[in-house]
Amino acid sequence: MNQRTAVDRARVLATPAAYKDEQNLHASLSEVRNETPVVRVEVPRYKPFWAVLRHRDVMTVERSHKVFTNWPRPVLMTAESDEMQAAAGVRTLIHMDGEQHRVIRAIATNWFRPKAMRAMELRIEELARKYVDKLAAAGGECDFVSEVAVNYPLYVIMSLLGVPESDFPLMLRLTQELVGSDDDEFKRSTPADETMNALLEMFEYFRVLTASRRENPTDDMASEIANARIDGEPLSDIDTMSYYTIIATAGHDTTSSCISGGLRALIDHPDQHRLLIEDFDLLPQTVEEMIRWVTPVKAFMRTAAEDTELAGVPIGAGDSLLLSYASANRDDEVFEDPFAFDVRRTPNNHVAFGFGVHFCMGAGLARMEMKKFFAELLPRLKSIELTGEPELTATTFVGGLKHLPIRYEMSH
Template sequence: MRDVPTIQGDLARAVTDPAAYADWDTLLDTFDHIRAAAPVVKVLPDTDGVFDPFWLVTGYDDVMRISKDNQTFLNNPRAVVFSLAEGIEFARQMTGGSPHMVASLVTFDAPIHMKYRKLTQEWFMPKSLRSVEDAIRALAQATVGRLIDAVQNNAAEVDFVPLVSAPYPLHVVMQIMGVPEEDEPRMLMLTQQMFGGQDEDLNQSGMKDMTAEQITQLVAGAVKDFEAYFAAITAEKRARPTGDVASTIANATVDGQPLNDRDMMGYYIILAAAGHDTTSASTAGAMLALARDPEQFARVKADRSLLAGIVEEAIRWTSPVQHFMRTAAQDVEIGGQRIAKGDWLMINYVAANHDPSHFSDPRTFDAARSPNRHLAFGAGGHQCLGLHLARLEMRILFDVLLDRIAAIELAGEPARSKSTFVGGLKTLPLKITPS
């Protein structure tokens, strides 16, 4: 029997501790070390029962293979996001047995996954998105206008995250969903509680060292608030349907039956939450890269055809969705390791998108990188539904920003969120010179 490569102790904590993901360069060093030793490695807890052992997959080719093989590597029946055992048990108690606090496209497997995906898929295709480009540009102009006002009132420093990269994608996705603008602050708070549950600055709890159960309770509370809000939206859209995504979901049927409450609420939540934090992280990452490189800023300001490269590289470089978990449906070999049926695997997009065997000088932000077939949107049947929207709204925002800004520079050290799942900058202090 061949030896199974394992990691434990400090190295395992560097992969599973939310705080480790806030120290980006050290995290990348860790993944480089692990990948060089064994691109597929078993991660073990120091104490039995803290978390279930899992296979960490760090190489690009292996992550791509797993992402595209949705028959062998399932999103069910185990948790699709890494969680400590007590958090998973709490979720099961809350849901009546499921490890998923929210039932959504992210947790479904075939054949139900594609049936649900098709309900809104056309909404997020480039042809359909052209109809909302003008509305998105208006939101971008309003957002940048508020940024310029803040700059003029406080020329020393502004924080790009709360002023621009957090609210802007939320405005966009809420408008597409048909959520009233006055309800957006509530949606922002709930998305931060769902995805910022591991970071005391984002979860709005005031608690620095929450236990796994406390984090899960916070997320559960946000889910309940989401469900209460969208239950009211559903009633309204069924009584008076309009041409938005919420109306499509509220009145949808699968196999001739309306969506059950849990699946419907999960659909709303995944669109509202996932469509916000991920684009926010990529947007802030692009701004950081431009602030660090005045020459690149000048080039893209003069030639907007370079914007597509800026956007794509920002998405790879930041990798906002940092991992997903999969469950092996059968015995299989990956990266030279024998994976048994039922084993849990972490496909780590941060590691894959910084794999030097696939990306030359991966830590460098290179807007001219080509090809740039990154894995930040996943691949295969579970590839991100909103990838075209994310690219569009980022391109429009930076087109507007570049019209209004003559120069940018860092005004302090940016800080990343503490999160193993969705992560990115939580602060980006800038000094901005308006045009």
């Protein structure tokens, strides 16, 4: 494959619709990864970037957080959206670097430590049982995504934040509009300013919640964020709202995608489903393989803080890089038979949660939610099959299944 072909193929990374066809997407990424693993991508409406496709190169960038910074472009968006977010002052954890990132991240860290996870374990088990019971009561046929997968992790993260249950439907709509802004089914309308309205609506919701928690603190994460102080000063309004937003979106859509994509993988690979049922001790490995298989965060961006090079390619100060987790998690240099779904895969050094200082602080919670859900579901599942074509979201950032029509038989 020549350089021009590689450049053309790499454009799928900036094509939201390409992520709806995983087979073609991965075929394109594999060809480019094997031939030109760091390639310059220029497409209309987006600022140029270097695509980083190999696992080892992604890890090099992740480890070199002083050379490759999150600010100012942590996510691939159109140039128009880049400018609008910058003008709005959006500054979440994924926008931060260095000491600022460390201090702000620490505000919520304790809520995701093992001790806190153990305290939540019974609650998550209850919620897993509730949603598996709901599946059992649905009459043997449903859209698994809309009935179960989007609601269970939403319930968990909103309970952790302290959002009242009556507001869960609003939070579901807003999170889907924010991370699904490239998908015709979820976006408000075509103009980027309409997508920004979803963010502003979420900000306004959390502004009211912050005022409430500052006046009457409670034992939830919202109170922790609302009353946090850095050097004796409360967080600015924009930093407070941004914090809630990243927790709400990152704690919901990624886990939802892994649960629905994980179930589809078991349906598509009945031999692996049988292996798991015959040896349920494989559940932790299965969950890791589901996470690798789905890779719900497709990519993050970095910016070179100085002139450097990567895989022998000169990178100029100020250049943007796209770390393709979707590509890295199918890299045959790291994963034996990477296009096989293997519940016994070990080791499984996927990068679905990132790596280093920006490693996802909710990784332990996501793993627990998945383990508890499948531990509740699979022993009760007598049979399951697809009743239609699964549909994936159009995205360049976070995504997975948006529809998974299934027919099943369960014990009550």
